[in-house]
Amino acid sequence: MCPLKPVTHVIFDMDGLLLDTECLYTRAAEIVASEYGKTFTWEMQVACMGLKARADAKYNIDTLDLPLTVDQYLDKVSRVYKTVFPSAQFMPGAEKLVRHLHKHNIPIAIASGGAQDSFELKTTNHKEFVSLFSHVVLASTDPEVENGKPAPDVFLICAKRFPDSPNPDQCLVFEDAPNGVEAGVKAGMQVVMVPDPRLAQEKTKGSSQVLKSLEDFKPELFGLPTYDD
Template identity: 65%
Template sequence: MPAYKPVTHVIFDMDGLLLDTERLYTVAISELTEEYGKAYPWELKVQCMGMKGDASAKLIIDSLELPLTVPEYLEKIDLKYKELFPQAVLLPGAERLVRHLHKHGVPIAIASGSSQTSFDLKTTSHRELMKLFNPVVLSSSDPEVKAGKPAPDVFLVCAGRFPDKPHSSKCLVFEDAPLGVKAAAAAGMQCVMVPDPRTDKSLTEEATLVLESLEDFKPELFGLPPFNS
């Protein structure tokens, strides 16, 4: 069994990890690319997961040769997001784990590639749960986050905003995306990955622990209070 190190703070990605928004991203982007006769393949989606909005827009435009500028793409896709994102639901095990950690006084945060506008739409039905996270760092809107995932910036900024500013080694990250796992590793943090089942196994190798669902997580592996406590 790998040697897991005890942690004191937990940082969650949001899209595809806490909320079932990756499916909504796929629907929105596929609808847009189909307007130009192009499909949005899984291989391209994996590359985009966790990126800042403008970076993923450029990658999609360039990869599919869409006749759009980044601002034009973002304007069109934002209209689709406004319609779809309020439908976001929590993924299995997310609420149980978040409430458990909060109940036991474990500091929890969100570090996401989202913008503030996007975050507000996605959490329309989950405002009360989102209040348990402090800080919430959204790299597409946060001027302190200079580079998106796979750079470590969002996780390092997030750790620095906990009131007691823990060392990176004391932070455990939860991620679903390969870019997020790389970012956590670059930040010197352990990372529990809950990947989409279609994700190539080679893209999960940098994770400390890989699970099929948040429901399978055992907090005591990392020195956190067990669920029966």
């Protein structure tokens, strides 16, 4: 791994990183697949992490050979999302880190592969938390994001939208998924990965640091203010 360098801005993925939603996405995909006697697997979930919604849908349709169009698939999973997403809870250490950075006036933002409607559902009970971020870029519904992760678009656009438009190397990305790590690296940013413990070690390559939890993050290693306690 390369030596860690100081940063001035921080960009967070959301699903599986700030909020514990990957299990909810998995549940929705499992329900749709089961309608057709098919099984949605963990390997499929890893492949889908960070993709734009339509790319995610097409991957599942093609992999499971489902008799659905992309729009039909999205309609089915969106019905499940409405019932499960509002229950999303914080991942360990997420709220503490975000509030710490905000308290110390470190510019922070969210860059997610998700869509606006699902984002609203997932943050139903976390509106005040979301207000701490400078801005949110959602790849699936943002017209400026042409390509989803693993392309770097969402991170580059997110960086550009900070008031002072920092250079990519001034930004630190937090990700849980291989697609997101690849996108951050392509954007020219350092990436801290907090993977699902089931993820194969070789899929963590490219990141500047790999942590078991956001609780293990030491801000001072990247030139950020240390925790007060």
